[in-house]
Structures are given as structure tokens and as C-alpha cells.
Amino acid sequence: MDVGHENKGYDKKDVEQGDLDLNTARANQVKLSFKKDGPIKRRTKCEKALIFFLVIFILVVIALVVVVLVQKNKIDDDKSVKNDVTATKEPEICQTADCAQASARLIASMDLSVDPCEDFYEFSCGLWRKKTVIPEASSFYGTLSEAYDDIQVTNKYLLEDMTSYQGIPAITKAKDMYTSCVNVDRIEEKGSSVAIPLLEELGGWPILGTGPGGNWSENEFSLSKLLISLHQYNNFPVIGMFVGYDDRESNKNIIHLDQPSLGLPGRLYYLQENLSEMREAYVTFASSVAQLFGADQTASERDVQDILALETDIANISTSMEDRRDTTALYNKMSISELRENFTEPTSNDVIQFNWFEYLSGVFDLENVKIAINESEPVVIYDVAYYRKLFSVLQKHGKRTLANYIVWTIMQNRVGNLDSRFQDLKTEFSKVLSGTTTQEARWKTCVSYTETYFGMALGHMFVNETFDETARAEALEMIGNIRGTFNDELENIAWMDDATRTVAKEKADAVKEWIGYPSDILIPEKLNKLYENASIDGDEYFKNVLNNLKGVAAHSLRQLRKKFNKNEWTDPPSQVNAFYSAVRNTISKYRFLYSKFSI
Structure with missing residues (x-):
């Protein structure tokens, strides 16, 4: 709104023409006076009031201007300080x-x-x-799979380069292992004959009758001896026995007894009606493998149906995963003598005989183990319900079916190490089981296998070729920052008492960072020590596989009398993984060495 003042009574022209009269002046409230009064006295009361308020208004305006200027300077100063702080804290790009x-x-x-x-x-x-697109040879695929594919290419190059690292026996063994694996012509030439000595060592596979690898004798059958023989090759059917750290005393190793793994991925595969297609594929797979070894088709199909019935009963007495969540309830520690009392052994009248001490002492008397135990030796039972029912199930099915099943468990695992006929059967089974439609490239299979058994030897080359030391330093710095923030937050947790807070801080401070690789693998002498017992022949793939299994099984059993080593690295440097180990209190991060932003 515009504000103005308009004098309607007269203007300058009227005054000049002498047309001003008294009435006009009064009408416009203009006072005419010829007295010589002071400037204030000559003003009306209204004019004086207006002048007074005008002066006050001017003073207020001046005060406001001063305030605004002061505030503006202050804001400018604050902005300047803020900009300086931002400039110093701005993260580097x-x-x-x-x-x-x-x-x-x-x-x-x-x-x-x-x-x-x-x-x-x-x-x-x-x-x-x-x-x-998920590769046809895989049942799943993710960003970690992509990263691992990149690493496999690098490992392939390292394993195929025969001119480098020639003076390190551990690496030579790794390369020989890979060479024997990719020598498909040699594997095809040998066929199934490479597995016959193994079958004979196990007492024969009943399903093969009187053919090579068969000639099983019911009278000579011993469940304990057969399980001991398979344990030598790191296979644990019927009785899942292994050596590991004690849950209650994690610095010690102890014998564990648990329910075994099964031929299908889990117990529900045997029990649910909607999975019958997978059971049928499993029967076809097992009987076809036996037929490639020379078994009669009709007899093998009948025997495999008996094997499935036995496995189904074993699945029935196994504990479901949901019921195994309470680790405290699973832990049952006792001596071997108490084991024999609590889980009654078969009597002399039973068809199948078994003695717990004979079995356990026989396992620890294997070649390259030789550990003496007695009946006071402690063991931990993880599945009491399973072992209470086990022997009644075994008696129900008899010796022949039990022997067929136990030998099948190791042959199922070895199918991937035989010629292409067996590989094709495995592929057909996998189509039904997991949806994969083709076999993985042979070199990928061989790189993965070599990494599994010679991971540190392969890691020596991998670290030298690809490792980024700055990435390792950054990873350690990141973990240090996380630890510092965690400890700071502990002070702000109201529900935690001081004693718990102190223990939590001690736990955090004690966490070990395993980033990239253990330094010992870069020292040839120490690396060679890791694989001094490995026996590898560049022309004998199947034999190498069996030797590797023996080596792993013996190494595991030898830990019984040793203190659990919480500082032992168990994963190779080229692994794509990151995890926390509670028992070791370690943070492990791999793959930083190849590209620090790969995950």
C-alpha cells in the first residue's frame, strides 16, 4: 500500500494568485501567525507530538541497523569458522x-x-x-562367485607355470596335483580300475558279486574294522567320529561322536513325500555307478533299494536341525567305559557285533597316528538319541545291506575322481538334485581341488603375484577404528554392569586380525614343513586323491594329544571370505590381497 499525504485546500498556485482566505486555511488546519515565536513554540501540539514520535522512530531504526550489522558480522565470522573446519575435515576422494x-x-x-x-x-x-545368468554348472551365483571366478583364473595361471618356484617342494606338489587332475586322457585310460584296490582293501563291495572289487564275505564282516578303514580315508558313515576342540575347555582337543552325514543333502530328503523324485534319482545314480563297476542291473537295483531303506531309518533316528540349536543340551561328556554302559553294545546273539573301545582304539592306531587310548579316555556325545537307537536299526537290516551302504558312502564321494562315464552319471543326478545342467570346466574343478589340499602352497604364489600391502594396512586400520568405536559405545550402554563391560572390552581388545595371509607361508622352509608328509605323483590322480584323504584324516586325529591351536590359520589366502571365529577370537578377511574393493 502506498502511503502519502494530499493537501486538498490549496497549492502553490493558489498562494501566488492571492486566492487564499481564512476559511480555506481553517479547513486545512493551518494556523496563521505573525508572532516571532521559537521553532518549537510555533508548532501545534499535534506537530510537536509527531516530531517526538519521529525522533523516537529514527532512534529505533538506528538501533536496529546497528543490531543487524553486528549480527551480520557474527554470522560471517561463524561461516568463516565453519568453512575452515569443513575444509580441514573434508574426506579425501x-x-x-x-x-x-x-x-x-x-x-x-x-x-x-x-x-x-x-x-x-x-x-x-x-x-x-x-x-x-547363473552358470549351467552352478546351482547359485552371487558377487562372491564372480570374485572367486577371477581368482581361479589367476590360480590356473600360477599352477600351469612350470618355470617358477621350482626350488620349493610344497609348490611342486601343488602343481603336480593340478597336473594329474587335468590329465583327462590318463584318467580315461585307467577308467574304474583305479578304484578296485580300494574296494578290495575294504573287504569288497557286496553289490559287485564275484566281479573285480566284489567277493565280499559275510563271515569275515566286521563293522568296527570297516569303519576304521573308511576313517583312514576321512569318511565317517554310521558313526560321525572326529577330533576337535572341547566346547567347555576350548584350549583342549577331545573325541566327538555325532550323527553322520547322509547320501542325500539332509534327513528330510528321505522322509518327505514331495521329494520322492530325488530319492528315485539317488537310487538310479547309485545302481548305475555299481553297474559301471560290473554289477548286475537287477541285483544292483535291488541292493540299492535296500541301501535306501537303511538310510531312511538312519534319517528317522537322526535329530532335526531345529532340535540341535541348543548346544548346551547337545553336549554330553563321558568316558569310553561310560559310553559302553550308556549305549548298550550288541550282544553275542546279535547278527552285527560292535565294540566301542575296539573301534576307537583302532582308529587311533592307524598309520601316521599311533595314539594309545584306554577306556578312561573322555568323549563328547552330541546326539544321545541317535546312538541309543542306532544298533537296533543296524540289526534290522543285516550285514550285507550295511556293508553295501558303508562302501557306497565312499564310492559316492569318489565318483568325481573317476572317468567321464562316472562324471556323466553325477551330472544327471545333479540335474534332479540341484538343477545344474552341465559339468564345470575341468580346469576349474582341478584348481578348486588343489586349493583345498594345497591352499597355503598355492597361496605363497598368489600372495607374491597379487598382494596389495596398502590394502592390508587399510583393512587393519578399519578394524582398529571399529574396535575403538565399539569400546566407546560400551561406556554408553546403560543395561550393562561394570563387570560385564570390563570383560567385553577385554574380549574386544584381544581380537586377532587375520588379514590376507599368515606370514609363515612366505618362508619356504616353513611352507615345506606343512606338506612334508604329502605324497603326490603327477601321473596318478586317483592315487593322489586317496593319499590326500589319508593325510587329512591322520592330521586331524593327531591333534588329540595337542593343545588346540587358536593361532593356526585354516583357510588359504585366495579364499573369498570374511568371518569371525568365536573359539579363536579372530576376525578373518581374505581377498583384500587381490583387490581391496572386490567385495
Whole structure:
């Protein structure tokens, strides 16, 4: 709104023309006077009041201007300080090749058209899912799978380079192992004959009748001896026995007895009606393997049906995963003599005989183990219900079916180490079981196998070729920051008492960081020590596999009299993984050595 003042009674022109009269002046409240009064006295009361308020208004305006100027200066000063602080704390922008690669990978995986508040997974991974196809040889695929594929290519190059690391026996063994695995012509030439000595060592496979690898004798059958023989090859059917740390005294190793694994992925595969197709495929797979060894088709199919019936009964007495969640309830420690009392052994009238002490002492008397135990030796039973019912189930099915089943468990595991006929059977079974439609490239299979058994030897080369020391330092710094923040937060937790807070801080401070690799593997002498007992022949793949199994089984059993080593690295440097081990109190992170932004 415009504000103004308009004098309607007269203007300058009227005055000049002498048209001003008294009435006009009065009407406009203009006082005419010819007295020589002072400037104040000549003003009306109204004018004096207006002047007074005008002066007050001017003073207020001046005061406001001063306040505004002061505030403006203060704001400018604050902004200047804030800018200085921001300038000093502004994070550095990573411009390395690794950062660029990681950023590109993340952006390429994101679907920016999706509202993250509606579907964050699709927003962050949508494009990756749309443009990534699960390989036909895999039942799943993820970003870790991609990272591992990259590492496998590097490991393939390292294992096939015969000119480097020639003076390190451990690495020579790793390369010979890989060479024997990829020598498909040699594997095809030998066929199933390489497994016949193993079958004969186990007393024969009843399903084969009188053919090579058969000639089983019911009178000579001993459950204890057969289980001992299979334990030598790291197989644990019927009785899941192993040496590991004691849950109640984690610095000690102890004998454990648990329910065994089964031929199908879990107990429900035997029990649920809607999984009958998988059971049928399993029967076809097992009988076809036996037929490749020379078994009669009709007899083998009948025997495998008996094997399935036995396995189904074993699955029935096994404890479900839901009921195994309470580790405190699972833990039952006792001596071997108490084991024999609590879990009654078969009587002399029973068809199948078994003696707990004979079995356990026989396992620890194996070659390269030779540990004497007596009946006071402590053991931990993880599944009491299973062992209470086990022997009645075994008596029900008899010696022949039991022997067929036990030998089948090791042959099922060895199918992947035989010629292409067996590989094809395994592929057909996998189509039904997991949906995979083709075999993995042979070199990938061989790289994975070599990494499993010679991971540290392969890791020696991998670290030298690909390791990024700055990435390791950054990982350690990150863990240190996390530890510091955790300890700071402990002080702010109201529900935690001081004693618990102190223990929690001690636990955090004691966490060991296993980043990348153990330094010992870079020292040839110490690396060779790890594999001094390994026996590898570059031309004998199946024999190498059996030797590796023996080595792993003996190494595990020899730990019984040793203190549990919480500082022993168990995973190779080229593994794609990150995890926390509660018993070792370690944070383990691998794959930083190849690319620090790979995960």
C-alpha cells in the first residue's frame, strides 16, 4: 500500500494568485501567525507530538541497523569458522584405479529407477540380477562367485607355470596335483580300475558279486574294522567320529561322536513325500555307478533299494536341525567305559557285533597316528538319541545291506575322481538334485581341488603375484577404528554392569586380525614343513586323491594329544571370505590381497 499525504485546500498556485482566505486555511488546519515565536513554540501540539514520535522512530531504526550489522558480522565470522573446519575435515576422494573400478561395479549393479524406500534390494542389486545368468554348472551365483571366478583364473595361471618356484617342494606338489587332475586322457585310460584296490582293501563291495572289487564275505564282516578303514580315508558313515576342540575347555582337543552325514543333502530328503523324485534319482545314480563297476542291473537295483531303506531309518533316528540349536543340551561328556554302559553294545546273539573301545582304539592306531587310548579316555556325545537307537536299526537290516551302504558312502564321494562315464552319471543326478545342467570346466574343478589340499602352497604364489600391502594396512586400520568405536559405545550402554563391560572390552581388545595371509607361508622352509608328509605323483590322480584323504584324516586325529591351536590359520589366502571365529577370537578377511574393493 502506498502511503502519502494530499493537501486538498490549496497549492502553490493558489498562494501566488492571492486566492487564499481564512476559511480555506481553517479547513486545512493551518494556523496563521505573525508572532516571532521559537521553532518549537510555533508548532501545534499535534506537530510537536509527531516530531517526538519521529525522533523516537529514527532512534529505533538506528538501533536496529546497528543490531543487524553486528549480527551480520557474527554470522560471517561463524561461516568463516565453519568453512575452515569443513575444509580441514573434508574426506579425501579416492581416485585410484581400484576406487574407479569399485564405483563402476556398484553403479552398474544398481537400478536407480527404483525407489530405495520401496525396495532397497532391487535399488542396490536390480541391474546385476537382470544382466547376470547363473552358470549351467552352478546351482547359485552371487558377487562372491564372480570374485572367486577371477581368482581361479589367476590360480590356473600360477599352477600351469612350470618355470617358477621350482626350488620349493610344497609348490611342486601343488602343481603336480593340478597336473594329474587335468590329465583327462590318463584318467580315461585307467577308467574304474583305479578304484578296485580300494574296494578290495575294504573287504569288497557286496553289490559287485564275484566281479573285480566284489567277493565280499559275510563271515569275515566286521563293522568296527570297516569303519576304521573308511576313517583312514576321512569318511565317517554310521558313526560321525572326529577330533576337535572341547566346547567347555576350548584350549583342549577331545573325541566327538555325532550323527553322520547322509547320501542325500539332509534327513528330510528321505522322509518327505514331495521329494520322492530325488530319492528315485539317488537310487538310479547309485545302481548305475555299481553297474559301471560290473554289477548286475537287477541285483544292483535291488541292493540299492535296500541301501535306501537303511538310510531312511538312519534319517528317522537322526535329530532335526531345529532340535540341535541348543548346544548346551547337545553336549554330553563321558568316558569310553561310560559310553559302553550308556549305549548298550550288541550282544553275542546279535547278527552285527560292535565294540566301542575296539573301534576307537583302532582308529587311533592307524598309520601316521599311533595314539594309545584306554577306556578312561573322555568323549563328547552330541546326539544321545541317535546312538541309543542306532544298533537296533543296524540289526534290522543285516550285514550285507550295511556293508553295501558303508562302501557306497565312499564310492559316492569318489565318483568325481573317476572317468567321464562316472562324471556323466553325477551330472544327471545333479540335474534332479540341484538343477545344474552341465559339468564345470575341468580346469576349474582341478584348481578348486588343489586349493583345498594345497591352499597355503598355492597361496605363497598368489600372495607374491597379487598382494596389495596398502590394502592390508587399510583393512587393519578399519578394524582398529571399529574396535575403538565399539569400546566407546560400551561406556554408553546403560543395561550393562561394570563387570560385564570390563570383560567385553577385554574380549574386544584381544581380537586377532587375520588379514590376507599368515606370514609363515612366505618362508619356504616353513611352507615345506606343512606338506612334508604329502605324497603326490603327477601321473596318478586317483592315487593322489586317496593319499590326500589319508593325510587329512591322520592330521586331524593327531591333534588329540595337542593343545588346540587358536593361532593356526585354516583357510588359504585366495579364499573369498570374511568371518569371525568365536573359539579363536579372530576376525578373518581374505581377498583384500587381490583387490581391496572386490567385495
